[in-house]
Amino acid sequence: MYINSVNIEGFRNYGLQNVELSPGINVFYGNNAQGKTNFLEAVYICAMGKSFKFLKEKNLINFGSEFARVSVDYISDGMERTNSVLIKPDSKQIKVNETVIKKRLDLIGRLNVILFTPQELSIIKDGPAVRRKFIDLCAGQLRKKYLFALSQYNKVLAQKSKLLKDGYDSSLYVWNEQLAEYGSTIMWYRASLINKIKEMIEPIYNEITEKNEKLGIAYIKSIDFKDDFDQFRIKQHYMYHIQNISDREKEERVCLIGPHRDDIMFYINGKNAREFASQGQQRSIVLSLKLVEAELFKEQTGEYPVMLLDDIASELDIERRKFLFSKIKDKQVIITCTDGDKLNIEGKASYFYVENGKISCGNGS
Ligand SMILES: Nc1ncnc2c1ncn2[C@@H]1O[C@H](COP(=O)(O)OP(=O)(O)OP(=O)(O)O)[C@@H](O)[C@H]1O
Ligand SMILES: [Mg+2]
Structure with missing residues (x-):
């Protein structure tokens, strides 16, 4: 386009x-x-x-x-x-x-569109919220269902957070059920997208660094599940964990697990890029990410953004x-x-x- x-x-x-x-x-x-x-x-x-x-x-x-x-x-x-x-x-x-x-x-x-500004280095340097935003922007443009699930998830999360904060003490089952429904959709797609990015970014990063460095990416899920889990199994898993943590959530008065607590880690030669990457390396990672994003769009929609x-x-x-x-x-x-x-x-x-x-x-x- x-x-x-x-x-x-x-x-x-x-x-x-x-x-x-x-x-x-x-x-x-x-x-x-x-x-x-x-x-x-x-x-x-x-x-x-x-x-x-x-x-x-x-x-x-x-x-x-x-x-x-x-x-x-x-x-x-x-x-x-x-x-x-x-x-x-x-x-x-x-x-x-x-x-x-x-x-x-x-x-x-x-x-x-794919935006690349100098501020985008924050994807590597800053806290997890920036990386979640990156993956949400990418996933949201690629998949309508993701965007819908994310917006529903955020609404339910805000409601449950408020109840917890106000010290609401009875069952939060209805909210947990909905969080598990939307949250598993989000996490399932994040996992598959990050896997895809991982595959595609390696040769690009290799080319930039002339094969001197190896870039690794890991999806740090707040609810762990295996790569071969389908959405249904992720949801079951999600329900189990969210119910298990319910007492702690009431005690601490916050929502402790779910995609709002996810992160993505980047590694250069096995070392956490957030802590060790130089400015130039950070730039190269973000540049590679943007190029991969463009390829993903092409693959999915037939056109480059x-x-x-x-x-x-x-x-x-x-x-x-x-x-x-x-x-x-x-x-x-x-x-x-x-x-x-x-x-x-x-x-x-x-x-x-x-x-x-x-x-x-x-x-x-
Ligand atoms: N609502 C507005 N009405 C009028 N001028 C505005 C408004 N918002 C921002 N500006 C002006 O726009 C200018 C900044 O534009 P912009 O950020 O696009 O600059 P730039 O050409 O990208 O510069 P740089 O090379 O420094 O990045 C500033 O002079 C600012 O005062
Ligand atoms: Mg400018």
């Missing part, structure tokens, strides 16, 4: 802006604070229905504007579609073509940068940087110059 054009009105530091993209590599360059990341954010919102930054959505509206509107025209499955998002200070409306999409979840999976790369090439050394471009040349890429020349892209690319919320055709210098 690829995006033909992006239309922006009153979003962040942009007024009215229309950009026609090429199906290949699109480089957005310019000085700091000119609107490069804002442009990626506009595209991302049209794909995912919300920003990749934690914020109040009204902050997306240009300081001098009453609303923000962003839309993208894209080709998916050979058909042209338009996703648009209208943001007002206290409301948001999402549309696909002319149809209003009531639930954000129903937007996901139509225009698939659109790659959104914010300011990452400048942080890669020349060999890794070359490797990156060799791997993304058959995909649509929107990449930002401060200096288009420095990317050393071999072959064709379209350049756009960003200055003070205005985008014009550029020559890459």
Whole structure:
């Protein structure tokens, strides 16, 4: 799939802006604070229905504007579609073509994007919540059922957590039953996805590090089950454990087991990457993960997603940068940087110059 054009009105530091993209590599360059990341954010919102930054959505509206509107025209499955998002200070409306999409979840999976920003190194460095978010984003775009299970799980979890916190003391069976239902769906898919990632990432990471390092990945399940368990057995297992831990949960007044307590571990040559990986190694792991994600999308949907790369090439050394471009040349890429020349892209690319919320055709210098 690829995006033909992006239309922006009153979003962040942009007024009215229309950009026609090429199906290949699109480089957005310019000085700091000119609107490069804002442009990626506009595209991302049209794909995912919300920003990749934690914020109040009204902050997306240009300081001098009453609303923000962003839309993208894209080709998916050979058909042209338009996703648009209208943001007002206290409301948001999402549309696909002319149809209003009531639930954000129903937007996901139509225009698939993979975002890679320098902040993404937190996948390796930070706490488990970031890794769960990574796997949820990937799984959610790939599988609607996962997204549904996750949103239901979170609702039930919030209800049960509140009851525990308030010291509710009778049976929590109904909640546990539901948690086991949705939780086992989540954990089953996480396990199969992580296994797949594990298989696919090895050769990519090998290539980046010229076979000097071995990357391992492990799914740290909060409820242990074997790889060959089907969803039904995972649910039984889940019920057993959640009932067993019930007294402790009441005592500690928190939900102690379930996918909200899962983690993913990365190892380089057998050592925990979170504790030992250098910045460069962390970058290589995340880069490999993103490339694997793109392959997974291709395998599942038949099409590559659109790659959104914010300011990452400048942080890669020349060999890794070359490797990156060799791997993304058959995909649509929107990449930002401060200096288009420095990317050393071999072959064709379209350049756009960003200055003070205005985008014009550029020559890459
Ligand atoms: N709601 C808004 N209205 C107007 N301007 C805004 C709004 N939100 C952010 N900005 C402005 O957008 C600019 C930042 O844009 P952006 O983050 O896209 O920069 P960038 O080109 O990616 O820079 P860098 O190279 O430093 O990453 C800042 O000047 C900021 O003040
Ligand atoms: Mg930026």
